Amino acid sequence: MADNTISEITLNNGVRIPQLGFGVFQIAPADTKAAVLGALEAGYRHIDTAQMYGNEREVGEAVRESGLDRSEIFVTSKLNNNAHDPAVAREATARSVDALGIGAMDLYLVHWPMPAVGDYTETWRAMEKLHAEGQARAIGVSNFQIGHLERLLAETDIVPAVNQIEVHPYLSQVELREFNRSKGIETEAWSPIAQGDVLGDPVLTAIAAETGRTVAQVVLRWHIQLGNIVFPKSTTPSRIVENRNIFDFELTADQVSRIDALDADRRRGPNPDEFNWIPE
Numbered sequence: 343m344a345d346n347t348i349s350e351i352t353l354n355n356g357v358r359i360p361q362l363g364f365g366v367f368q369i370a371p372a373d374t375k376a377a378v379l380g381a382l383e384a385g386y387r388h389i390d391t392a393q394m395y396g397n398e399r400e401v402g403e404a405v406r407e408s409g410l411d412r413s414e415i416f417v418t419s420k421l422n423n424n425a426h427d428p429a430v431a432r433e434a435t436a437r438s439v440d441a442l443g444i445g446a447m448d449l450y451l452v453h454w455p456m457p458a459v460g461d462y463t464e465t466w467r468a469m470e471k472l473h474a475e476g477q478a479r480a481i482g483v484s485n486f487q488i489g490h491l492e493r494l495l496a497e498t499d500i501v502p503a504v505n506q507i508e509v510h511p512y513l514s515q516v517e518l519r520e521f522n523r524s525k526g527i528e529t530e531a532w533s534p535i536a537q538g539d540v541l542g543d544p545v546l547t548a549i550a551a552e553t554g555r556t557v558a559q560v561v562l563r564w565h566i567q568l569g570n571i572v573f574p575k576s577t578t579p580s581r582i583v584e585n586r587n588i589f590d591f592e593l594t595a596d597q598v599s600r601i602d603a604l605d606a607d608r609r610r611g612p613n614p615d616e617f618n619w620i621p622e
């Protein structure tokens with residue numbers, strides 16, 4: 343445990359993913375290359391971007407300029423909300439692959455189900471074709487609720503490799519994570535530290551004192567022990583390093599349960615059942 347190696351998870355199609363990655367949501371394109379290079383320098387080998395974030399090109403530049411072999415870095419991107427129509431999905435995917443400029447994506451997700459816009463099972467069929475054509479080594483979904491997943495599982499062929507959902511101590515998503523697990527779908531936890539919201543929590547602060555770690559490290563370690571895949575975002579070099587150093591300590595079962603007990607069903611982001619936002 344003391345060697346601090348980032349653990350890996352094997353997805354349901356055999357592809358392996360580092361359990362800790364680096365998220366680039368809300369990093370301006372001009373700052374993205376330096377941030378990703380900093381993360382790779384700190385030892386991260388997994389980057390989470392999206393067409394919606396507008397920084398795929400800079401992520402790809404960092405990967406190419408890192409000096410690391412392409413096969414050593416796991417890159418995820420996401421189909422934008424304005425590209426759910428299968429014909430549009432094909433064109434949007436080509437733009438993502440072109441912007442990244444690193445060959446096939448390792449993981450490609452439907453960013454939001456957008457239940458009031460079109461039919462996400464049709465979009466998933468398009469994803470299955472793109473996967474068969476080699477645009478991504480694995481495909482998955484993001485922000486899918488149990489009902490959305492049940493329709494995909496009943497009406498389409500490929501079981502998503504992951505479901506990327508909002509999870510942190512104030513929204514622990516017990517039921518949805520358990521559903522994912524029961525179907526062989528890995529849970530990826532977005533906003534793993536609730537964009538900083540949980541950092542002043544007294545219970546977490548106490549556990550940080552008990553372990554001699556920061557609150558962010560305690561929360562990220564809690565995710566790892568739950569089996570979640572996480573990719574905290576930071577443009578602060580010291581925090582990028584801090585967030586990476588979570589494999590050389592362990593929370594006790596009691597500490598994990600005290601964090602579990604903080605669940606307040608409190609979202610930072612939109613409710614996927616109601617979010618149907620289409621970018622220009």
Ligand SMILES: NC(=O)c1ccc[n+]([C@@H]2O[C@H](COP(=O)([O-])OP(=O)(O)OC[C@H]3O[C@@H](n4cnc5c(N)ncnc54)[C@H](OP(=O)(O)O)[C@@H]3O)[C@@H](O)[C@H]2O)c1
Nearest residue numbers: 365366367390532533534535536537558574575576577578
């Ligand atoms: N699929 C989706 O719909 C979806 C939605 C949201 C996010 N995501 C993904 O999840 C990733 C992470 O989520 P997120 O960016 O929303 O939130 P997050 O990682 O929970 O929090 C990021 C915020 O916390 C601060 N921070 C990071 N490490 C810290 C530390 N050790 N101590 C104190 N503050 C710290 C950062 O500040 P500084 O940068 O100033 O250091 C930033 O303001 C995103 O980048 C994206 O890849 C996906």
